[in-house]
Amino acid sequence: MLLSEYKPVSELVLRQSVIKKPRYDVIDVHTHFGLTGVGANYMNKYDTQKAVEQLRNSGVKKVVNLDGMWGEELDQMLEKTKPCEDFFITFGTVDVSRIDEKDFEVYVRNTIRQSKEKGIKGLKFLKDVSLVIKDSQSKYIPIDDARLRVIWETAAELKLPVLIHIADPVAFFKPIDSNNERYEELCRNPGWSFCKQGMFTFEQLMEMQENLLKNHPDTTFIIAHGGSYTENLKQVSEWLDKYPNMNVDIAARIAELGRQPFTSRKFFQQYQDRILFGTDGGPSNSSYPIYYRFLETDDEYFSYSTRPVPGQGRWNIYGIFLEDEILEKVYYKNAERLIH
Numbered sequence: 001m002l003l004s005e006y007k008p009v010s011e012l013v014l015r016q017s018v019i020k021k022p023r024y025d026v027i028d029v030h031t032h033f034g035l036t037g038v039g040a041n042y043m044n045k046y047d048t049q050k051a052v053e054q055l056r057n058s059g060v061k062k063v064v065n066l067d068g069m070w071g072e073e074l075d076q077m078l079e080k081t082k083p084c085e086d087f088f089i090t091f092g093t094v095d096v097s098r099i100d101e102k103d104f105e106v107y108v109r110n111t112i113r114q115s116k117e118k119g120i121k122g123l124k125f126l127k128d129v130s131l132v133i134k135d136s137q138s139k140y141i142p143i144d145d146a147r148l149r150v151i152w153e154t155a156a157e158l159k160l161p162v163l164i165h166i167a168d169p170v171a172f173f174k175p176i177d178s179n180n181e182r183y184e185e186l187c188r189n190p191g192w193s194f195c196k197q198g199m200f201t202f203e204q205l206m207e208m209q210e211n212l213l214k215n216h217p218d219t220t221f222i223i224a225h226g227g228s229y230t231e232n233l234k235q236v237s238e239w240l241d242k243y244p245n246m247n248v249d250i251a252a253r254i255a256e257l258g259r260q261p262f263t264s265r266k267f268f269q270q271y272q273d274r275i276l277f278g279t280d281g282g283p284s285n286s287s288y289p290i291y292y293r294f295l296e297t298d299d300e301y302f303s304y305s306t307r308p309v310p311g312q313g314r315w316n317i318y319g320i321f322l323e324d325e326i327l328e329k330v331y332y333k334n335a336e337r338l339i340h
């Protein structure tokens with residue numbers, strides 16, 4: 001039998017809570033309804049009203065759509081979500097590949113101002129900035145590069161929080177071998193590996209992330225995917241202690257958080273004002289009940305995925321049964337406070 005054919009079924013007889021609705025309304029701060037999440041033909045790919053109705057039925061009050069981009073693309077994105085304007089909070093971005101153009105600073109300031117006038121409530125940067133886009137010298141652009149300073153300063157001036165995705169799971173930066181905890185996932189998607197010559201290492205990216213937080217204390221950052229390092233909550237805690245401008249979302253990281261339930265529960269208790277609910281989903285997202293089960297119940301050893309064999313690794317998770325007061329903050333109060 002091949003490892004890929006192995007599909008063990010747990011024999012534990014345990015409570016199986018089904019949490020279709022969250023205890024409080026949810027603001028999902030990490031969703032994609034356009035170019036980066038749905039694809040170039042998103043205008044015809046889903047019906048906005050139907051998608052929103054489905055999300056509302058899952059207890060979602062509002063979402064932050066991170067796919068606002070800029071310029072005409074932003075106009076199109078806003079047109080697509082217009083039928084349910086009140087439901088969508090849109091974040092935009094700027095074209096970092098223009099970094100070496102001589103009017104880059106002016107371009108950044110104008111773009112962010114114009115986008116804000118059109119209605120964006122924050123900025124979003126993808127991991128592309130340090131892992132894909134290259135400057136005029138064909139070099140990857142470190143996220144703490146001085147040329148990008150204008151972005152963080154303009155965001156602070158205009159009171160726009162910046163949601164930023166800097167790295168990926170740490171295993172994506174390690175060799176794809178028999179010790180890699182994401183071996184099967186990386187075999188299916190070899191392009192997701194960043195363990196390549198010439199790319200920044202995970203440690204370098206974390207150093208840049210820290211510099212960003214340190215150098216721009218007036219900018220509010222929401223570091224996506226649990227501060228980039230949910231595998232090491234001790235480290236994330238140290239950053240949160242040091243940098244009051246740092247906040248984190250939990251998008252696509254319950255597979256990490258839920259397999260260290262004691263540490264996670266303490267983490268949520270300690271940083272209850274800095275953690276935001278997010279899923280990394282889009283128009284059709286069936287993962288909400290799993291997130292609710294993780295946050296609300298003390299259920300044990302359940303799947304973090306809707307697939308028969310979970311995609312990220314062959315482990316299960318445990319609920320962290322957060323107190324009502326903490327749940328409320330994580331579900332929507334922290335988002336309401338940070339996003340004006």
Ligand SMILES: [Zn+2]
Nearest residue numbers: 030032165280
């Ligand atoms: Zn995302």
